[in-house]
Amino acid sequence: MTLEELRKQIDEIDDGILELFLKRMACAKQVAEVKRQKGLPIFNETRELKILDDVCRKAGEYGGQARILYANLMAMSREAQHSALGSGTELRQAVLKASRFPNKPRSVACLGEKGSYSHEALSRLYPEAEPVFFPDFPSIFAAVENGRADLGVLPVENSSAGSVNEVYDLILKYRFSIVSAISLSVRHCLASRETELHEIQTVYSHPQALRQCAGYLKKRGVSSAECSSTAGAAKLAAGKRKTAALCSEHAAAQYGLNILDRNVQDSDGNRTRFIAIGQNLLIPPQANKISLCFAVPHRTGTLYTVLARFAASGLNLTKIESRPIPGRNFEYDFYLDFSGSVADPKTLDLLCALSEELTRFSFLGNYSELE
Ligand SMILES: O=C(O)C(=O)Cc1ccccc1
Numbered sequence: 243m244t245l246e247e248l249r250k251q252i253d254e255i256d257d258g259i260l261e262l263f264l265k266r267m268a269c270a271k272q273v274a275e276v277k278r279q280k281g282l283p284i285f286n287e288t289r290e291l292k293i294l295d296d297v298c299r300k301a302g303e304y305g306g307q308a309r310i311l312y313a314n315l316m317a318m319s320r321e322a323q324h325s326a327l328g329s330g331t332e333l334r335q336a337v338l339k340a341s342r343f344p345n346k347p348r349s350v351a352c353l354g355e356k357g358s359y360s361h362e363a364l365s366r367l368y369p370e371a372e373p374v375f376f377p378d379f380p381s382i383f384a385a386v387e388n389g390r391a392d393l394g395v396l397p398v399e400n401s402s403a404g405s406v407n408e409v410y411d412l413i414l415k416y417r418f419s420i421v422s423a424i425s426l427s428v429r430h431c432l433a434s435r436e437t438e439l440h441e442i443q444t445v446y447s448h449p450q451a452l453r454q455c456a457g458y459l460k461k462r463g464v465s466s467a468e469c470s471s472t473a474g475a476a477k478l479a480a481g482k483r484k485t486a487a488l489c490s491e492h493a494a495a496q497y498g499l500n501i502l503d504r505n506v507q508d509s510d511g512n513r514t515r516f517i518a519i520g521q522n523l524l525i526p527p528q529a530n531k532i533s534l535c536f537a538v539p540h541r542t543g544t545l546y547t548v549l550a551r552f553a554a555s556g557l558n559l560t561k562i563e564s565r566p567i568p569g570r571n572f573e574y575d576f577y578l579d580f581s582g583s584v585a586d587p588k589t590l591d592l593l594c595a596l597s598e599e600l601t602r603f604s605f606l607g608n609y610s611e612l613e
Contacts, residue, residue: 263315267319271326274326274327277323278327284598290316293312294313294316309543317547317550321592333597334594337605339523341525342527345392347393347520349372350373350392350393351391351394352376353379353397354375354474355474356473357472359397359426359490360395360471362490362492363397366612367612377470383416386416386521387521394518395518396412396518396519398517400454400512402509414577418606420518420607420609421519421520422609422612425513425611425612427511428454428512429490429507430451430472430505432445432501432502433476433501434479434486434502435480435498435499436502441484443484444465444467445485446488447475448468448472448475452468454507454509469487475489476499477497479499480499486499515611523607525608529584529609529610531560531582532581532582535575535577535603536575536601537600537601539601548600552578552580559578562579563577582608
């Protein structure tokens with residue numbers, strides 16, 4: 243057969259597949275109604291696993307491919323069923339009840355001291371709030387939990403040093419709502435009470451900043467020591483000879499230090515994303531980013547099939563992070579960010595379907611991110 247003829251044949255097969263696919267989806271919707279009447283759950287895992295094993299066996303050399311094709315087909319059917327039945331009542335109610343306009347927070351918790359990058363993020367997001375400083379990330383979550391602060395601002399990700407794992411673990415532990423976010427350009431300087439670079443023996447900073455300047459520090463051959471924040475490092479360097487801090491110019495000025503070198507981070511476009519967390523769900527009308535987390539069973543294709551549902555809904559994932567579930571044998575929670583709004587009924591339907599099907603599911607928020 244010629245290429246033309248083979249293509250014609252494939253086109254005909256594809257038309258047939260599409261027709262059958264649409265027929266299958268229509269049938270699945272009818273199943274939803276029957277399940278509703280009989281009070282049966284939409285997801286019947288035992289039946290699905292059996293179908294997948296059968297299909298895999300029957301498909302011979304294409305067993306693996308057929309399994310994934312059918313896993314996706316069944317996931318799409320379930321989604322149509324969830325949407326037909328308006329599943330996910332709890333999440334729908336929570337979204338409906340969420341405030342649309344923020345109360346101005348009175349106090350907001352962040353890391354470090356006056357002049358830390360977290361403080362800068364906080365001031366940009368909430369210029370009128372009173373900042374409350376804490377020496378570590380767990381204390382910020384505790385402050386939001388016990389009401390000492392209305393919100394907490396935390397760094398989550400850096401464009402060169404990657405995710406701040408400790409913060410993701412705390413997000414997954416507390417499951418507070420993410421109410422806003424900001425991405426800041428981060429330019430470190432080397433600041434000291436000394437006036438000459440060659441006098442510096444030890445450089446203090448927050449581990450994130452030390453990582454972002456690892457190449458520079460290696461080149462200079464100085465030793466480094468971790469501090470609880472870049473501003474804390476500046477304060478420390480102000481009291482000790484032959485030391486310097488990696489911090490912002492603002493922090494250097496705050497603690498009366500001389501700037502010995504500027505822009506010392508290894509990557510030019512160094513940026514850090516910060517989020518603000520709170521106890522209550524807040525969904526501003528212009529919110530365009532959604533965060534959630536869930537776990538999937540340890541089986542071939544389970545994560546893939548969940549991700550395929552985002553792709554099928556045309557949603558663009560901007561971040562995926564996996565973190566081990568404490569005390570479990572290498573089982574993971576997945577954390578996902580994507581562009582979207584729960585005001586879009588199709589997006590809300592997808593989240594509601596997932597909230598019914600996935601273990602350890604939490605909708606973490608729908609917010610906007612400042613640049
Ligand atoms: O130490 C700080 O100033 C922080 O807020 C943490 C941090 C460190 C480096 C880059 C971004 C945030």
